Every structure is written in C-alpha cells, then in structure tokens.
Amino acid sequence: MDSIYQSLVNIVDQDHVSNSQEELFIYSFDLGTAEPHRPDYVVSPGTTGHIQEILRLANREKIPVVPLGGGLSLAGLAVPLKGGIIIDLKRMDHIIEVNEKARYAVLECGVSQAQLTSYLEKNHPRLTHSEPGAPPTATIAGNIMIHGQGDLAQPYGFNSDLVNGLEVVLPTGEVCRLGSCAVGTGWFAYHPLPDINIFLGWYGTTGIITRLSIRLFPAKRIRGIGQFVVENEELVPEILFKLTHSQMAEDIIVYSRAIPPFASGLQHFTVNIAADSEKELEWKQEIIWDDTLGDYIRSGNGAYLGFTVGLERPQISKTSDYKKGGGFEYVGSIMPIEKYPVCYRKGREISEKHDIPYTVTGRVIGAGHAMMFAWTYAFNRADPDSMRHARDALHETDDLVMELGGIIWKPGIYGQQLILERLDPGTRELMKTIKNLLDPNGIMNPGNWEVD
C-alpha cells in the first residue's frame, strides 16, 4: 500500500483521494494548450483542517502541492509541473455569511461564481458581486487569486481589490487571517492593519486561500446592455475616456471578431447600465448615448445599436466551439487604454497568420485606469496542428504584450519568464525572500513564479 495515499485517506476519506490512472489523467490537463503533467495523487478536502494536515504531510515528505479551483485559468496555472498532490478545492463550497448592510459575503474557497450569483438573486436581491465572464464553475477564490475582473470592473476595479479578508493556510500548515477578521471582528474591511498581502497573484505558491470575504454592491432593479459600434479603432481610446468620465456605466467592454464576417473589423462597445427606476435609466441613457456619444452618431462615425434589458449571468461563451474542436485559450493583458488600436491590429495579424478567426476584447478597469485586453485563439483539441498554431500564437502574443508595454495577465510559465526577465532586481529579490521564508521546501505549485 502506498503510504502517502494511505495518509491522505486518513486525513480526508477514501472517496475523496485517488492515485488511480483515471483521476491522474484528468487532473494532468489544463483546458487550454498547456502540456499535461500527471500528479501522483488527487485529493478533495472538505475543511481547512484537512488542508493543514495535507500541507504538513507534503512538507514532511517533500511532495509538491498544487491547489486547484475551477481549473479555468486556461494558462496551465494548476498543472502539476513536478507531479505531487493536486488539491481540488471545489468541495469547500459553503456560503458562510452575507452581511446585507455592510455589503460583504464570507465564502469558502470552492464557491463558484454562479453559485454566489444564484444565492444573492434568491436571498439578497439588492446585492450583487462583480462576476467575470468566465464559465459558471470558476471559483471566486480562484478569480481573486489571479487578479480577475468582473462586470463591475469599471466602477470598482480588479476583483482582487474587492477583498475584505482572507483565511490562508501557509505552506507549512499554519492558518492565518488577513483583514478585520484577523482581530476577531467581522469580515467587513481589509484595512487598516499593516499590509501583508503576499498571497494574491501568487497562484498558491505562498499558501492556499480557504476562506475569503468579498465586497458586494447594490443590485439595481433594472440592469441591461447598450450597444454602440464604430469602424475606426483609433476612436476607441477617446470614446472609453468619455464613457468613463460620465460615470454612468457598470461595465464597459469593446470587442472585435472575425465571426460573423459582416461585422469583422468593427469595434463593438457593450455598456452595462443599471438603474432603480425607468426615470433613472432614461437619464443615464441620455447622458451616455446623447451627451457622451451623440457627436459620433451624428457625424456618422458611430452607431447606436440599441439597449436590451437583462444581463446574461453567468455569461455563456461559445468560443470553445469556434473550430468545432472543444478548445480555446487567450492571452490577457493589463494594458493602458490608449493601446487599444495597436492591440487590435497586431492581434488580428497574429490570428490571421495562424488561420484562426480573430477575437479581441478589452474591458475597462476603473475610471479608465487600465483595461484588460485579451486575444483569444480557438483550436481543435483533436488536431495537433491546430493546437500547435494556437500555442505559437499565444506565445507570440505574450511577446507582443511586453513589447507594447503592458503586463501579461495570469501568465503561464512562458509569460512568467518574460515578466521575471524584466522585473526590477529589488522586486525579484523580495519575491525570492518571501517565497523562501514561507515555503522553505519549495513544495507549493513549483514551476510557477520561480525566481532563481
């Protein structure tokens, strides 16, 4: 009997531990183009205590550990590059508390985006959270771990800026709390304690988030999407500047796609607007479409395509089926808004070079402080040549992001190396010190954010 396996069974139970080829096969894959790597064990813990014991065992035995949320980063961030134990966190999916008046929710790390959306709609219809355009199984914790953004990014910024508190199991098994919860009060604020945020963006290399508090926001009675289109991509930055100046939108996205062909080359804006009354909605629409964008419409440089009441939450993406092949991956970047035109043109060139219908998307973060710009590449999972083209396109796009002065968002191994090569030496040294201090045996998601 494998003693590690037996130890894991003793910690969790037999139903939620495996070293069988089937689990090792399935958990070796990312859903994107990353090369698979087999873990040695898969475990699905039910409690923070389970995770503590698993990490203590892994430290004793010097076994790599890879925490896994929804597994939807598409950048290979939870592929066990050096084997070891995959910890599937999705079984820890309790919504622990929603504080209506202070507008926050305390969640276990496995709570999915759709689960929280559904729970709030049913029990707290006046509250909402910033939901990313990811599949519904994406977890809240996983999304903040990668500095995700959601459909409230325009007024409120990155989802990781909306964290009120964390409970983290450190690599050596201790539990610590950050934010107001650390002093035994509610989970209502992240500040004003000394800042020790050394977990977000680290992909689990410094610890495993087991609980978190996130900010909730007013859910207006009417929510809907207005659409606007221009042909000239050079107009996009100034339009985004004007839209963010109006402060009337919940979410602003610009996209352009090769499919359908008639719309190829056009830049489509979707502007989410929320209101508690028809009067408020009418007022906001007037400010956006008439006052802010009216000149473009009157001059013929832009067209208003209408307003649809209702948001599709969670959003449904059919990108994976573009090539009837069950796969897509994208490079995301955090980029200044003025770079939109060149991002669009260069991305289109890369797609066309690899015979992939182009899809580019920019989401405004904050009051135009940045955008998340993404280049998406669909591939056919059954066609190695198609996967190779997508992988090449992704790497070329990683290079492009750095060349354009942006930062790759949730970079895979290739992108991480590009960033680390350019990273300030002092910052590199600090990262190395933090990592060595917290994870002396280097067991946590090894291969990611490794500073020599």
Added chain:
Amino acid sequence: MSIAEFPFKDLIHRCFRCGYCKFPENWTDVNNCPPYARFRMETYSCGGRLWLTRAWLNDQIEWTEHLAEILYSCTTCRNCEIKCFLSFNVDIVNMVVAARAEMVETGRLPLAVKSFLENIELHGNPYGASRAKRGMWTAGMSIEQCNNHEYLLYVGCTGSYDTRAQESTKSLAQVLRKTKISFGILGAQENCDGNEVHKLGEAGLFELLAEGNIALFKSLGVWKIITLSPHAYNAFRNHYPQYGGDFVVFHYTQILRDLVKTGTMDFFRDFHARVTYHDPCFLGRWNGEYKAPREILENIPGIELVEMEKNRGSALCCGGGAGNFQIDLLGGSEDSPSRRRVREAAATGVNILAVACPKCLVMLEDAVKGEGLEEILSVRDISEILAEACGIPHGLC
C-alpha cells in the same frame, strides 16, 4: 475499437469541460450531475467521462474496473444535455452509452453490471427472480390477463418484484379498476422492457427484448399501453418504434390526469397534506412530461403542492437510472443523490414526497431512512396518494 471507429469520433473532443452540465437551471450548486455530486472528482463529471472515454479509445489510458465504474455511474439523467449550450449536447448521453457498448462488446464490465445483464437475459428481470413470480403482486386482486382489453398495463421489473414498489403497482391497478378503464396485464408473460439494458450499452440484448415484447404485444392485440414506470414508457415511446413497435403509450399519470381534471374520479375525502413532487428523469427530461403528475396532485382536495427549488428540467436525479437502482455505484454516502434529494424535499417543509416512478419510490424511501427523516417525510407514489384519496383502503391495495 479505436477512436476512428467510435460512432461519435467527430464530437467527443468538442467538450471543453466548462462545467455547465453540473448545474441546475438556476445555478444553485454544482450538484445536479449525480455522479459528480456523489464523488466531487472531475472524473465523475460529464466532461470527465467524455475525456476519459476519448483517452481510453486513444490508448492514453487502459481499461480498469475503476474506469468502467466511472462510466457506469452515469444515470443518464440528461441534466448535462439540458444545460450544455453547445450543439453536440443532444449526443452527450449517446456518447456515454456508446463507450459502454464497447465495454459490453469486449466483456469488460463491472461485476454488478454483468450480473444485472445476465439476470435480465436469463430471467427477464435484473433481480434474478423467477419469471413465474412476476405476477404474484396480483394475489387476491383479480386483475385480468391482457386479452383484447383497451389497454395493456405494463408493470415492469421493479413494480413486479420489489416489495415496496409492488404497493404502488397494486394502488395503480385498484385506481384503474375504479375508473372502469378496460385494462389487462401480462403477469408471468411480462418481460423486461429493456430501457436500462439500452442505457447500459447492451444493444444486442435490448434488441432481443424489444422484438420479443413487440411480438407478444401484437399477438395479444395490444396497441395502447399504460406504464407504471417512466423507464418503460421511455423504451416503448422512443426506442420500440425503430423495431416496428408503434404503440400508443401513456405513463399512468397521463391517463389519470384527464380523469381527475374532468371530475370523472370521485374523491371521498380531503387528503390534507403538503406535498412536493420529484420529477423522474425518464418522464421529465427524457419525455417532457412535467404537467400531468402536478395536475393530478393539484386536483386532489386538500393537497398543497410545494415545489422544490430544483424541479422539472432541473430536478436532481434520484441516482437510480441506467441500472444504478441495482448496480448501486452511487450509494453509501450522505452525498448520494437520493440522500441529497430527500434533504431538498425536507427543506420545503412538506410531509409527503410524491413520485411517479417505482425506482424513485424505492431509492428515495431508502434515503429518507438513511437521513433519519421518517418521522417528518414519507415517500408516496402518486398512484398510492390517488388510491387513498379515492377511498380505496390500504389493505385492498
């Protein structure tokens, strides 16, 4: 069989594993895929099964008992097909059944599945019980053998042999007698309908069963069938026509709904109960019948019908489909779908969980015991509720 010979070779790689298939309609949780709810490992999700099937056919992994158990733990409830938004969704269950067919073809099956299929071939039922005992539930009831009656009442294996399910069979027979509907049964002549055999991937045995049943039905002049079980209803309605079995098929709730709504049935007393209804997969998701059972319950005086949060196309399967009623790959845990389902029923505050399927009846009643809910929740088939409301004494059923 290689992937090139797999009937769905052009589809199976198209699953991205986005996970929509795990949810009910309102996105409450990820527990609406029965095997995934039970084990919470990605291998047991719909996408996991499809990726494993492809890997097996591509020789990336070997056949193992565990692989077979993962594939056979799917109850073919079709929640995945309802939730998946991609165009290949209609073939998700077909892909699982095709993978099972390859296991059947090569004789690599979990022991429980093998035994299930052997019993049906040898005895006409998965219990391995004597064919002669199939009609013993009628003892003392004077139910007529089918002979130029307007309807054949097809009981099915569970309703014939399982002692708890027999209660619902007897109730249905009494209610039908009370309505003066002309019906007869097959008794010892009845054979398995084959719905589970089909879903377990044994196409050859299914064909034998279908052809045998069709020949028998035709020899007796049967053209209208009432089924107790939604599983038989599904087989007769959706599969038998391919073998020349073009019968007019009703689930019993469809026949009785009309009688209840038109006031043809007399109710002797108020039922006085708060009731929730569990949609059987093979009546609901497979055949779109969500109204008939509810209309019966709503028209029984004294019944307050309360919906569970997951209902109709989002109902959580009891875990008994595709033979799992007996091969039981999903039992033994508080995370078993039947245990989860009775907790969902109890959360509505009702005192009766109504079902319209003998398999659901047995699965969920066992789960009520497992959860220790016997004092507050009883599981009743709609036929039993109707019989009681019509004043048919329990002892006569």
